[in-house]
Structures are given as structure tokens and as C-alpha cells.
């Protein structure tokens with residue numbers, strides 16, 4: 001394999017690969033260097049519990065990326081030609097209750113209105129108004145913002161900014177009144193692991209609920225891994241390559257320009273035209289000579305934000321929830337009260353545990369994608385402090401935490417009895433950080449930047465101020481999630497700066 005390419009991309013997470021694939025589509029020769037022995041980062045699918053049981057080790061739901069033209073317009077033909085397939089689940093998500101009917105959201109506004117109206121007609125109508133407003137103008141503004149482009153001036157941009165500046169909690173409390181409905185919308189608004197108590201999260205209730213109503217619990221066929229695999233297939237088809245076991249430790253500068261990278265084993269790779277760093281932005285200032293003020297500032301103000309905790313189960317049978325008087329399986333289900341979530345988040349920010357009524361996501365991808373296992377691959381996801389009682393999490397701490405989550409969940413569903421659990425594996429913030437160098441602090445979403453009381457999830461620009469060096473990945477705008485936005489945004493910046501015109505391979509926004 002050549003050690004020289006037009007562009008070197010560091011990190012084969014879905015963002016690095018998205019960036020690489022767009023650049024290859026524009027006829028640049030691209031080489032991707034990945035630290036681990038396989039591609040995918042937090043979109044990997046692995047046999048975590050038993051042989052033959054394929055679990056998504058991190059992300060399962062690819063909802064956010066459905067609005068990205070990468071998928072929405074199939075700009076790189078990943079769906080048509082490179083084997084990527086998505087399943088829209090129905091129900092979109094279920095909110096079980098102890099001994100009572102679950103509230104169900106469908107990938108359909110009218111049917112969801114009918115479900116919510118069983119609790120409160122006023123709230124069901126408020127849901128319609130919220131989604132109408134989103135679809136009428138806020139959604140397009142959001143697409144510009146996510147793409148790092150300035151939205152057109154006008155009423156919708158002003159309304160978007162006014163909404164964004166508020167907290168998700170304030171918006172939900174003002175819009176909905178019934179506790180069951182508030183619980184569901186608050187749970188959904190937290191799906192990207194941003195504290196709903198903080199100003200700057202006001203668009204999340206509308207953006208996330210609208211996504212679930214359009215795309216359900218969007219499940220990648222074959223597992224989360226099918227996204228990076230499709231991107232690699234596209235890249236190779238366009239002359240690009242990926243090298244694994246190649247952790248980059250140094251970005252090489254000559255004069256004002258970044259001209260390549262060096263890996264931990266001393267190999268040097270040269271880039272004729274650009275280097276794109278999908279490694280963690282917190283570390284970049286230490287890996288490049290003469291870092292700019294901007295890179296130093298990014299290093300200084302980065303914080304892990306909320307860390308996550310996952311439990312993977314191999315189950316004999318599908319767990320079921322009470323829906324319309326019958327016990328039925330579902331891909332996605334949510335537990336926990338708003339007050340429980342606020343207490344959990346506040347405690348986690350102080351380094352403490354509060355599991356009174358935690359936000360708990362329960363995923364069973366095998367309901368719609370049965371080939372992944374001979375039974376059910378089931379997952380819990382929740383929040384946990386970065387460190388347990390002030391020290392790194394040990395296996396015994398993680399196991400005890402997982403047992404408390406099981407005890408909390410059990411009364412809400414059938415199928416979590418010991419007799420149905422074949423195997424259980426926990427992932428604490430400490431083990432998540434060890435699994436992927438991009439999960440610093442156990443944060444699953446690239447963490448966040450905190451400046452003058454403001455918090456923003458991804459660094460503002462893909463440009464670093466060093467000629468030829470760009471940023472992608474979840475530490476760059478608009479932050480974490482399987483969105484592909486940081487990847488596409490970086491590709492746009494590279495192509496525009498090289499005078500190749502990003503509009504040859506991607507639409508605006």
C-alpha cells in the first residue's frame with residue numbers, strides 16, 4: 001500500500017469514512033488510517049456475548065443520519081449500490097408502564113396523535129402543532145445549521161434561534177401537560193444525551209420527535225457495522241484504501257502546512273493536498289507542532305459531558321411490552337420519569353449515582369432483523385458518572401450497576417427473568433473509553449465545549465487554522481450521534497478550499 005495519497009483521513013469511524021467517501025467521489029485519492037484492528041468506531045457490530053450473537057457495541061439507531069442527504073438523497077449510492085439497508089420500525093418507540101398499557105409512538109403522526117389523545121387531546125394537538133412548525137420551516141433551518149452553513153435570513157431562522165436558546169425541559173413543560181406525555185417527550189428529547197436542563201437544547205424535543213415520527217427506530221440491516229462497511233466498499237470502488245492497526249500519534253507540519261501524519265510504530269504517511277483529523281480534538285494540540293490559539297483553546301474548554309453505560313444481553317426469547325392488551329416485542333422502549341432523569345443527570349455531573357427513576361433505553365434489534373442472533377440481542381443504555389466513587393469503574397461496580405438497572409426495568413416488561421438471560425456483558429464509562437480512543441471520559445458523543453457559561457457539542461469549524469489540516473468526527477460540529485454530518489461538513493470544506501467545488505458531489509444544505 002502506498003504511503004502517499006491526496007488526502008489522509010485519520011479514524012475509520014462513520015464520520016471519517018463519510019468524509020473519505022465524498023472526497024473519493026470527487027476523484028481524490030484517499031487513505032484512511034484507523035487505530036484499531038477493524039473499522040467502524042462506535043458503529044461496530046461484534047459478538048459481545050456468545051458466538052453467533054451480533055451486538056451493536058455502541059450505536060443501534062441510525063435515525064439522525066436519515067435526514068442527511070448522504071442517506072436522504074443517497075448521494076453516494078450507499079443504499080442503491082453498496083449494500084446498506086435500513087428498516088423503519090413500527091412501533092417507533094414504546095413507553096411501558098407498570099401494569100398498564102404502554103404509550104406507543106408510530107412512524108406516523110396521525111396514528112401517534114390517536115395514541116397520545118388517549119391521555120390528553122390537548123397534548124395530542126400540541127404534538128401536531130410542534131411537528132407542523134418543525135416541518136414548515138424549522139427543519140430546513142436545522143439542516144443548514146447541522147451542515148455548518150448560515151441559514152437564509154428570515155422568520156424561520158429567528159424562530160429556530162429563539163427555540164434553540166431555551167432548555168428542552170422548559171419547552172416540554174410549556175407545551176405538554178399530561179405526565180405520561182411529558183415523560184415520553186422528555187425521554188425522546190434526551191436521546192442524543194444532552195442535558196435537557198441546559199439552555200441550548202430547546203430544538204431537541206421537536207427535532208428528535210419529528211425524526212422518530214418519520215423514520216421510526218431506524219435499524220441498519222445486519223447491524224450498525226453495515227454503515228462503515230458500505231462506506232469502505234464505496235471508498236475502495238473509488239480508488240481509496242483503509243489501513244487498520246495504524247494509530248496516528250503526530251500530525252506532521254512543514255512550515256505553515258500539514259503534510260502528513262506519523263503512526264505509533266514510526267511510519268510516516270504523506271498527504272499531497274489535505275489531512276483530515278477524525279481523532280479526538282482534545283488531543284490535537286498535543287499532536288501537532290505550533291498549534292493555533294484555536295486548537296489550544298479547544299483543548300482547554302473541552303469536557304466529557306455526560307458519560308454512558310451499556311448492558312448487552314443475549315436473551316432466549318424476545319422481551320415483550322403490554323400494547324393494546326397483548327404482550328408484544330418492540331425494537332425501542334424507554335423508561336424513567338422526567339424528574340428521575342433530571343436527578344440522574346445532575347448527580348452524574350457531580351460524579352454521583354442516582355437511579356431513582358433513571359432514563360433507560362431498551363433496544364432489541366432482532367425484532368426487525370432476526371438474522372443477527374439465534375435469540376434476541378437486547379441492550380440497555382443509560383447515563384453514569386464518568387468515575388465510580390471518584391475512581392475508574394471496576395467490573396464489580398459495573399455489574400452491580402447493571403443489576404440495579406435490571407431490577408428497575410423488570411416490572412415494566414416480560415423477558416428479563418434470569419431464566420431468559422443467557423449472557424450479560426456490561427460497558428462502563430471506563431471500558432467504553434478503553435474501547436475507542438474517541439470515547440474520552442466515557443462520553444459517547446464526543447463530549448462538549450464549555451465557554452462563558454455556554455455549551456456547544458462540536459467544534460465550530462472543520463478548518464483548524466493550519467493550512468491543509470481539517471477536523472471531522474464527533475468533536476466537530478454538530479457533535480456526536482450517527483449523523484454523518486461532521487464527515488460531510490469536513491469533505492465540503494476540503495473540496496471548497498481545493499477549488500474542486502463540493503457541489504459536484506453534494507447538495508446544499
Ligand SMILES: Cc1cc2nc3c(=O)[nH]c(=O)nc-3n(C[C@H](O)[C@H](O)[C@H](O)COP(=O)(O)OP(=O)(O)OC[C@H]3O[C@@H](n4cnc5c(N)ncnc54)[C@H](O)[C@@H]3O)c2cc1C
Pocket residue numbers: 010011012013014015016033034035036039040041042043057058059060061062063064246247248249278279280308309310381432436437438439443444445446472473474475479480481482483486
Ligand atoms: C454505548 C453507545 C451507544 C450509542 N448509541 C447511539 C445510537 O443508538 N444512535 C446514535 O445516533 N448514536 C449513538 N451513539 C453515539 C455514536 O455512536 C457516536 O457519536 C458516533 O458513532 C461517532 O462517530 P465518529 O465517526 O465521529 O467517531 P467514532 O465512531 O468514535 O470513530 C472514531 C474512529 O477513529 C479512530 N481513532 C481515534 N483516534 C485515532 C488516532 N489517533 N489514529 C487513528 N485512528 C483513531 C477510533 O479508533 C475510531 O474507530 C452511541 C454511543 C455509545 C458509546
